Amino acid sequence: MSLDTVKHADETPDVDQPWAELGLKQDEYERIRTILGRRPTGAELAMYSVMWSEHCSYKSSKVHLRQFGEKAPENDALLVGIGENAGVVDVGQGYAVTFKVESHNHPSYIEPYQGAATGVGGIVRDILAMGARPVAVMDPLRFGAADHPDTKRVLPGVVAGIGGYGNCLGLPNIGGEVVFDACYQGNPLVNALCIGVMKHEDIHLAKASGAGNKVILYGARTGGDGIGGVSVLASETFDDSKPTKRPAVQVGDPFQEKLLIECTLEIFREDLVDGIQDLGGAGLSCATSELASAGSGGMRVELDRVPLRDATLSPEEILMSESQERMCAIVEPGKVDRFLEICEKWDVIATVIGEVTDGERLEIFWHGEQIVDVPPRTVAHEGPVYERPYARPDWQDALQADDANKLARPASAEELREQVLKVISSPNQASKSWITDQYDRFVQGNTVLAQPEDSGMVRIDEDTNLGVAVATDGNGRYAKLDPYAGAQLALAESYRNVAASGARPLAISNCLNFGSPEDPAVMWQFAEATRGLADGCLTLGTPVTGGNVSLYNQTGETAIHPTPVVAVLGVIDDVNRRTPIAFSEEGQLLYLLGDTKEELGGSAWSQVVHDHLGGLPPAVDLDREKLLGEILISASRDGMIDAAHDLSDGGLIQALAESCLRGGKGARIVVPDGIDPFVFLFSESAGRAVVAVPRSEELRFTDMCGARGLPATRIGVVDGEAIDVQGQFSIPLAELREAHEATIPALLA
Structure with a gap:
């Protein structure tokens, strides 16, 4: 021819x-x-x-x-925005940081190891092409049901590919997520993020x-x-x-x-x-x-x-x-x-x-x-530019009317204790150390925080200790219930995670994972999620610097949950002032920041205990999120808190368990008057964090919260070798650790 x-x-x-x-x-x-x-x-x-x-x-x-x-907010830090290989932000002292998250979903299902490995390689080259030295990677992952045979094929290959490629490059893997849900069966989400550092003149x-x-x-x-x-x-x-x-x-x-x-x-x-x-x-x-x-x-x-x-x-x-x-x-x-x-x-x-x-x-x-x-x-x-038809699906009203707040709750303190252990040991809430231990988190010597902390953090200047923090978050269950709110909840959680570590959020990248755009219901989800994210970024003052859209994520006619993954990047002037999640000193006072409401739609409890998805997700108040972030950043900078952990999937009890296990210290918890102990422990109300305050700083910290109008409720003290919810139950840390750490190795053995 x-x-x-x-x-x-x-x-x-x-x-x-x-x-x-x-x-x-x-x-x-x-x-x-x-x-x-x-x-x-x-x-x-x-x-x-x-x-x-x-x-x-x-x-x-x-x-x-x-x-x-x-709708982009005015932001003097933005140096390069949407349209280039990756966005670039000014982090001070003449430094610029570039970051981006992309997808390699379909290749990772076909060939898990190479699909995931080349996803890392591709995002690293995007960062390199901006003129930056890559300094860290992260990987938000979604797999099918944890006990499904194909998950045992896909997950180990994906993890090995990410670890093999990133470890060989000498790049620390400092964060990400691992989520299991049957909706991702046959269509895992393998999103990869890279962070790079350069001087302004090197862009x-x-x-x-x-x-x-x-x-x-x-x-x-x-x-x-x-x-x-x-x-x-x-x-x-x-x-x-x-x-x-x-x-x-x-x-x-x-x-x-x-x-x-x-x-x-x-x-x-x-x-x-x-x-x-x-x-x-x-x-x-x-x-x-x-x-x-x-x-x-x-x-x-x-x-x-x-x-x-x-x-x-x-x-x-x-x-x-x-x-x-x-x-x-x-x-x-x-x-x-x-x-x-x-x-x-x-x-x-x-x-x-x-x-x-x-x-x-x-x-x-x-x-x-x-x-x-x-x-x-x-x-x-x-x-081509398509204005695909979109319409709110017929089933959305029924889904939202199926209220998770009406599900059967534990009838006794003993049953409450059983459900706490069941949630904490569930695949999504259990320790992911079997996975993250395959990644080198500390190569190069500049990793300051890494999994399972709220955000990953790296030092970018050894003389001044200037650093950046990045978190990725997304909850497909929330977005299925309400795509607009779900996207804002992903943004809010990622923003909160960065602020909880002591860094000031600057900008975002996103990876928008959805089903077929030829389905009007999927396009409605996409339209609502992007609208929610754009509105949310405008309120929080965090511009979108770039990202990725991944469509056609479905098996046959069944689409994945709409899964907008949001990465927030923040800057911290001195990484020595970072805030970890660990409760590490007995006598630290525990304060719950924010309001706890009866909000169980899309919650870990409803999924684990009842295999239920319905109702409305937690309400979003982005002005409250901004205020909470300011409090967390100020308290970290001024030495008022020793630890902080955001509240999200699994609610307060999940955060307490993770912080206690991380620090090896127990906690005595008192349920405030007027609130159901079950709601207190399992609600997933947004805009909340739990902090450990040194006794010497209690008055200064509570005065700051009061002056700024942020509810701060003292709920207990770091003490002993158990989580003791007084009047309800006590769980020794040894039992909690076994429940939390045994699940993933047992599933993947």
């Missing part, structure tokens, strides 16, 4: 093309023909198909994501400017792995037995990535690049079209110069390949030799594959024959 060149395409308008097999709709294919004024070549069709996929183009979500810009952007500047591809050779991978796979739904498309999942090499990181950072130090882009989803199709689109001219690429692992690859396959550990740089001609020298020093393959032109087209050639001639913006930034 002869090569499908631009000239040949122009001369053969009626050739049948596999646009449907590549995931395009007929109207999308016709639009490509209109843009080009002819049928596309095979290479052009490949590029448009991957770049116009749901994963790369955000074609179903763009109309809703615009709110993050339209780099993805653009190709300056006619005559060279396009250099460097890193690993291009192979057949991942052809159409995440870009096509993430735009597909799974049926009951297998994915409808099975492109190869990418294969990662963390040692190659480590060399690529160090090589790239040295290139940055010598100021050798004018623009840079990593090769992730959609591979060279993405890198070339996005660099050219964001630049001031065009680009000419000689595709046959691309170093290959497989000499049989066609031009279309080379353009679609998502082989890992590759970057694309724009370099001035006078700097090319030095660029190549540094790559050789680090044993990184580097090849000049093209140059920036003074035209307006992306032109790609194969052994002298032109196979691509397109306006780059139409590939990278002007794809």
